[in-house]
Amino acid sequence: MASVLPRMVSASDVARVLTYADLVPAMERTLADFSRADGTVVQPVRTVIPVEQHQGFFLVKPGYHVAGNTMACKLLTLYPNNTDRPSHQASIVLFDATNGSPLAVMDGGHITDMRTAAASAAATKHLARDSPRVHAILGTGHQAYSHFHALNHLYKFDQVRVWGRTQANVQKFAAETGATPCATVEEAVREADIITTVTMSRTPVLQKDWVKPGSHINVVGACRPDWQELDPELMLSAVVYVDSSEAAPKESGDIILSKAEVYGEVGEVILGKKEAFKDKTTIFKSLGLAIEDVVSAQLVYDKLTTS
Numbered sequence: 001m002a003s004v005l006p007r008m009v010s011a012s013d014v015a016r017v018l019t020y021a022d023l024v025p026a027m028e029r030t031l032a033d034f035s036r037a038d039g040t041v042v043q044p045v046r047t048v049i050p051v052e053q054h055q056g057f058f059l060v061k062p063g064y065h066v067a068g069n070t071m072a073c074k075l076l077t078l079y080p081n082n083t084d085r086p087s088h089q090a091s092i093v094l095f096d097a098t099n100g101s102p103l104a105v106m107d108g109g110h111i112t113d114m115r116t117a118a119a120s121a122a123a124t125k126h127l128a129r130d131s132p133r134v135h136a137i138l139g140t141g142h143q144a145y146s147h148f149h150a151l152n153h154l155y156k157f158d159q160v161r162v163w164g165r166t167q168a169n170v171q172k173f174a175a176e177t178g179a180t181p182c183a184t185v186e187e188a189v190r191e192a193d194i195i196t197t198v199t200m201s202r203t204p205v206l207q208k209d210w211v212k213p214g215s216h217i218n219v220v221g222a223c224r225p226d227w228q229e230l231d232p233e234l235m236l237s238a239v240v241y242v243d244s245s246e247a248a249p250k251e252s253g254d255i256i257l258s259k260a261e262v263y264g265e266v267g268e269v270i271l272g273k274k275e276a277f278k279d280k281t282t283i284f285k286s287l288g289l290a291i292e293d294v295v296s297a298q299l300v301y302d303k304l305t306t307s
C-alpha cells in the first residue's frame, strides 16, 4: 500500500473541537488507566535534552494506550526566556496503532494547555474538600488561563484570585477573566480553598504560613529536578500526590529538594486503591504524562473526522 500523508491539525482546529466537558472525564480516566500498572498504558519517563547553548529544553514524550488502541508522541520545546513566542511549543504525531501509519500531525500547544488543566481539575475533584469557594492562581501565562477555565468548569467559585510577578499581566488576566487581581502571593492565597501554581519560577513562591490548612494545591510548574514552586516546609506538611511515582523522584525539584514523601498517584485515588485525605492539606504535583497527550490527540482526531 502506498504511504498516506498524515492530516495537519492546527491550533484553531484543536480549539474548535476540544472542550473541558470531554477532557476532564477523559483525563480522569487516563490518570486512572496510567495507575493500573497492568499494561493498559505503555509509557517511559520522558526524555529531556537540555539545549544549554540557548537556555532551552527539548522533551520527547511517546505513549501507547493499549485498551484505547491509541499511540502518539509529543515533541515539545521549553524555552523559558522566549518573549516573541510561547515558552512551550509542541507538535503531536498521532499514529494508527493497528498498522503504525501516521494519522495526524497536530499543533500541541493548545492540547498541552488544556490537558494539563483538565488533569489538575480531575485531581482537584478527588482531593479537595467539597464546595470550594475561593481559587487562587499564581502565574498569568497559558496555564493560568487554562486552569482558570478548567476549574471553573468543575466548580462555581465565589471568587477566583490571580497573582503574577508582573502587575500589568495580572491586570490583563483580571480584565479578561473577571478574576480578582492581587498584589502579593499572600493576599491571593489567604483563606483560599484551592491554590494552583503555574509559574516558571525556579525558587519557592508559595510559603507554608500563608496556606489555609485543609486546602488543595495543584503544583504545575517546576518540572526540573532543581526547580521549585513551593516552600519545602509546605511540601513536608501536606499529603503529596503525583501523576507518576516513577517520574516524580527523577524530575520534581519540589519533591527531591524537600525530601517530601510521595503518598501515591492521583490515579490510585481515582481507582480506590489509595485514600484521599481531604481533611488535610493535599498537594497534586503534576509533571505531565505522555498518555494525557495521546488520549487528547485521539479525542481531537475523532472529533475532526466525525464532524
Ligand SMILES: NC(=O)C1=CN([C@@H]2O[C@H](COP(=O)(O)OP(=O)(O)OC[C@H]3O[C@@H](n4cnc5c(N)ncnc54)[C@H](O)[C@@H]3O)[C@@H](O)[C@H]2O)C=CC1
Residues within 6 Å of the ligand: 078, 086, 087, 088, 112, 116, 139, 140, 141, 142, 143, 144, 164, 165, 166, 169, 198, 199, 200, 201, 202, 203, 205, 220, 221, 222, 223, 286, 287, 288, 289
Ligand atoms: N505539569 C504539566 O503537565 C505542565 C507544566 N507546565 C509548566 O507550567 C508552568 C506555566 O506554563 P505556561 O503557563 O505555559 O508558561 P508561560 O510562559 O505562558 O507563563 C509562565 C508564567 O510564569 C511567570 N514567571 C516566570 N518566572 C517567574 C518567577 N521567577 N516567579 C514567578 N512567576 C514567574 C511568568 O510571568 C508567567 O506568568 C511552567 O513551569 C511550565 O513548565 C506546562 C505545561 C505542562
Ligand SMILES: O=C(O)C1=NCCCC1
Residues within 6 Å of the ligand: 076, 078, 088, 112, 223, 287, 288, 289, 290
Ligand atoms: O507534559 C508536558 O507537556 C510538560 N510538562 C512539564 C513542563 C513542560 C511541558
